[in-house]
Amino acid sequence: xxxxxxxxxxxxxxxxxxxxxxxxxxxxxxxxxxxxxxxxxxxxxxxxxxxxxxxxxxxxxxxxxxxxxxxxxxxxxxxxxxxxxxxxxxxxxxxxxxxxxxxxxxxxxxxxxxxxxxxxxxxxxxxxxxxxxxxxxxxxxxxxxxxxxxxxxxxxxxxxxxxxxxxxxxxxxxxxxxxxxxxxxxxxxxxxxxxxxxxxxxxxxxxxxxxxxxxxxxxxxxxxxxxxxxxxxxxxxxxxxxxxxxxxxxxxxxxxxxxxxxxxxxxxxxxxxxxxxxxxxxxxxxxxxxxxxxxxxxxxxxxxxxxxxxxxxxxxxxxxxxxxxxxxxxxxxxxxxxxxxxxxxxxxxxxxxxxxxxxxxxxxxxxxxxxxxxxxxxxxxxxxxxxxxxxxxxxxxxxxxxxxxxxxxxxxxxxxxxxxxxxxxxxxxxxxxxxxxxxxxxxxxxxxxxxxxxxxxxxxxxxxxxxxxxxxxxxxxxxxxxxxxxxxxxxxxxxxxxxxxxxxxx
Amino acid sequence: xxxxxxxxxxxxxxxxxxxxxxxxxxxxxxxxxxxxxxxxxxxxxxxxxxxxxx
Numbered sequence: 001x002x003x004x005x006x007x008x009x010x011x012x013x014x015x016x017x018x019x020x021x022x023x024x025x026x027x028x029x030x031x032x033x034x035x036x037x038x039x040x041x042x043x044x045x046x047x048x049x050x051x052x053x054x055x056x057x058x059x060x061x062x063x064x065x066x067x068x069x070x071x072x073x074x075x076x077x078x079x080x081x082x083x084x085x086x087x088x089x090x091x092x093x094x095x096x097x098x099x100x101x102x103x104x105x106x107x108x109x110x111x112x113x114x115x116x117x118x119x120x121x122x123x124x125x126x127x128x129x130x131x132x133x134x135x136x137x138x139x140x141x142x143x144x145x146x147x148x149x150x151x152x153x154x155x156x157x158x159x160x161x162x163x164x165x166x167x168x169x170x171x172x173x174x175x176x177x178x179x180x181x182x183x184x185x186x187x188x189x190x191x192x193x194x195x196x197x198x199x200x201x202x203x204x205x206x207x208x209x210x211x212x213x214x215x216x217x218x219x220x221x222x223x224x225x226x227x228x229x230x231x232x233x234x235x236x237x238x239x240x241x242x243x244x245x246x247x248x249x250x251x252x253x254x255x256x257x258x259x260x261x262x263x264x265x266x267x268x269x270x271x272x273x274x275x276x277x278x279x280x281x282x283x284x285x286x287x288x289x290x291x292x293x294x295x296x297x298x299x300x301x302x303x304x305x306x307x308x309x310x311x312x313x314x315x316x317x318x319x320x321x322x323x324x325x326x327x328x329x330x331x332x333x334x335x336x337x338x339x340x341x342x343x344x345x346x347x348x349x350x351x352x353x354x355x356x357x358x359x360x361x362x363x364x365x366x367x368x369x370x371x372x373x374x375x376x377x378x379x380x381x382x383x384x385x386x387x388x389x390x391x392x393x394x395x396x397x398x399x400x401x402x403x404x405x406x407x408x409x410x411x412x413x414x415x416x417x418x419x420x421x422x423x424x425x426x427x428x429x430x431x432x433x434x435x436x437x438x439x440x441x442x443x444x445x446x447x448x449x450x451x452x453x454x455x456x457x458x459x460x461x462x463x464x465x466x467x468x469x470x471x472x473x474x475x476x477x478x479x480x481x482x483x484x485x486x487x488x489x490x491x492x493x494x495x496x497x498x499x500x501x502x503x504x505x506x
Numbered sequence: 507x508x509x510x511x512x513x514x515x516x517x518x519x520x521x522x523x524x525x526x527x528x529x530x531x532x533x534x535x536x537x538x539x540x541x542x543x544x545x546x547x548x549x550x551x552x553x554x555x556x557x558x559x560x
Contacts, residue, residue, distance in 0.1 A: 032556075034549040086538065090546045239513030421521055427530045435517040437534040450528045496550045 021187050021206075027214035028207040030194050030501035035094035037223065038087045039186075044223035045084030046179060048231050050172065052077040057168055061131055071242065075235035081123055082234075083227055085441050088116060097493035100192045101479035103205055108185040113476040115178035120441055122175055125167035127439065128157050133243040134433050137417045139163075140408035141424060148287040148461035150298030153279040158405065161398025194498040195489060241433045243420075246413055248389065248403060252380030255412040257356040259380060262410040263373045264350060266306040268343030271409040274306035280405070281305065287462040294462065302401060307339075310406045311376055314388035324375045327368030334367065342367035424449050444471070 003011075055073050056064050064070035092112070101109040128139050139157040146152035156162055190206050200209040252259045265271035269283065277284030279301045286295030312331065318324055331339060346366040353360045358370065379385045389403040407413050414423065422428035429446045432438035448454045448464040457463055478484055488494055495502060522533035531539075 032554045034552055034554055035546075038549065082538070086542055086545075089542055090549065093546055094549070237514045238517050241518060243518075421523055421530075421532065426523075427532075430535060431521070431532050432534070433518075435519055435521050435532075435534050437538045438532065440535045440538050443535075443539075447528075450530075493550065500554070 016188055017184070021190075024187075024214055024216055026211040028191060028193065029210040029212045030197070030498050031191055031212065031214070032500045033497045035090070035497055036191075037219065038091035038094060040219045040223040041087040041227060042084060042091050043179065043183070043220065044227040045080055045087055046175065047224060048080040048227050049077065049084055050176075052080055052231075053168065053172070065131065065242065071240070072235060074242070075238075075240035076231050078240045079234040079238075080227070080231045081126065082437060083230055085119070085123070087227075088119065089441070092116060094497065096478070097488050097491060098192055098497060099195060099485065099488035099494070101485070102192055102195075103189065103198060103201065105185070105189045105192055106479040108182060108189060109479050110476055111178055111182040111185055113478070115175060115182055117472055117476070118171060118174050118178060120439075122167065122171035123439060123441075125163050125171060128163045129160060129167050130242070131160065132241075132245050133416065134241065134422075136245055136404060136407070137413065137422050138429070140404055140413070141429065145461045145465055147276075147279060147298075148295050148459070149289070149465045150278075150294040152295075153298035153301040156279075156302060156399075156401060158401040159399045164398075194501050195494050197501070238436070241436045243433045246407060246416065247383070248380050248386045248407060249383040251407055251410060251412045252377055252385070255410070256377055256381070257350075257358070258410045258412050260358050260373045260377055261347070261350050261356050262406070263311050263376050264343055264347045264369065265409065266310045266406070267369060267372070268340055268347050269306070270344075270347065271306055273304055273310075273405045273409050276304075287459040289459065289462040289466050304402070304405065306409075307343075309402055310389070310409075311372060314379060314385055315372060315375055317388055318375060318379060318384075321375065323371055327371035327375075330368040331372060338367070342369045346370065346373075444468070 052073055056070075056077055059070060059073075064074040095109070095112070124138075124142070128135050128142070143152055143157050146155055146157055155166075193200060193207060193209075197209070200207065202208040262271060266274055269275060273280060275284045277286035278295050278298055281300060281304055286293060288295075312328065315324060315328060334342075342365070345364060346369040349361050349364050349366070350356050350358060358374065361370075376385065379388070386403060389406060390397045390400065392399060417423055417428065418426070420433045421431055422433070424446075427443075427446045427450065429449075430439050430442040445464065445468050448467055449460060454460045454463050454467075474481060474484070517534075524531045524533060524536050
């Protein structure tokens with residue numbers, strides 16, 4: 001009888017994954033260390049994240065921000081993430097010191113390391129969609145790293161809708177798939193034997209020495225109970241941070257002088273957004289990686305004309321204000337160099353004024369700029385500018401690029417972040433608001449920004465990303481790196497892990 | 507149920523930071539990293555139960 005595709009796949013699967021390997025009740029006798037439980041604990045953490053995340057998805061953001069039960073489930077989600085990374089890092093350390101890639105197990109290491117990297121990305125998108133102050137600050141800072149290497153042209157961290165879909169669908173599917181693949185590789189090749197005992201394997205590479213009882217389902221169940229108790233317990237004791245987001249209205253009321261100065265900088269083209277370059281406009285060269293202008297090459301995919309988007313267009317929507325209409329007509333009818341002169345002169349005068357207060361300016365010809373920025377301040381203080389910046393010509397809006405860029409152009413958001421130790425120079429990317437632990441797993445990424453040449457380079461983001469990409473590739477391909485893959489043999493941690501096995505013959 | 511949903515320990519306070527040369531670490535992150543090292547060391551050093559069924 002001719003074999004069908006289906007029968008071939010089934011025979012291949014049965015040969016690679018016989019039932020006693022997929023659901024083992026015996027394991028090699030050398031598996032007698034607590035470090036082995038951290039793989040199961042990591043899977044339990046992932047299950048807990050998915051369960052709590054599913055409840056959050058069922059109820060939605062308004063629920064987990066606005067109700068105590070919702071915030072409690074949100075806390076469980078956060079602590080599950082912390083526990084997941086905690087266990088995964090301990091698992092990773094243990095597997096490194098065991099040189100767990102030996103005996104045709106490189107694919108097991110590679111899938112595990114890629115799962116770790118994708119998990120970091122998933123957690124990052126989670127922090128980006130908290131829709132609170134922390135996510136505002138994290139995204140406005142992280143965009144520079146993404147943009148510097150061209151990723152930001154399509155992966156827009158300021159686009160809440162895009163990040164939410166990445167966080168609840170695309171990246172979790174990838175993490176679950178990679179984890180499943182990783183476990184299948186573990187089951188196919190078996191758990192790596194102690195260093196020096198590689199000879200005790202059968203023809204298929206499986207352990208042929210003594211074994212001990214093992215119950216994989218019991219281990220997973222106990223691991224889940226442990227993680228669930230810890231996640232719920234930590235949520236009860238510590239809850240989770242949720243500092244309210246900053247609105248344009250809040251900024252305009254709390255720091256009106258900073259607001260007017262920022263609006264003026266949008267008009268004269270000196271604000272961060274106005275002079276940014278790709279992906280927002282062509283007004284800046286963008287960062288480079290040596291000769292590679294990745295940022296510029298990625299193109300202007302999220303066009304932002306700062307003067308028009310942040311100032312002129314919102315003002316056009318203000319009805320019944322003859323003075324404003326006249327100012328906008330004067331601005332629109334003037335040539336670009338005249339517009340630039342008015343705005344620049346006003347910007348310079350504001351910087352010299354006491355407290356940068358527009359009301360303390362004397363004299364000067366600033367054309368329509370004082371009226372425009374003054375009316376924009378009124379619009380912002382009334383709350384109207386929040387909606388105007390978010391509106392994208394449609395009823396539903398999920399892209400916060402414009403309001404976030406505008407708020408981040410001022411100094412108010414940064415001053416709040418500085419109080420919370422969230423600035424880049426304060427290792428802010430790995431910090432959380434209040435006294436909560438943050439993304440500690442970003443320590444190396446954050447570290448590079450603190451040391452030269454990165455700390456003093458205009459291309460810091462591109463350089464740090466390049467270094468982290470190289471190091472990430474190094475982590476993934478440890479089994480193939482000549483010196484690194486030998487470190488576990490030189491460092492005798494493996495002798496402690498397998499001491500009962502090594503001591504059997506003594 | 508309501509009391510269970512409020513934090514027993516309020517961490518929404520001004521954070522503590524550890525400064526050591528170029529390193530600037532929040533106390534919370536430092537505790538997590540230290541715990542990881544302690545747990546790893548314990549997992550390696552604490553004897554694993556013998557198989558009572560053998």
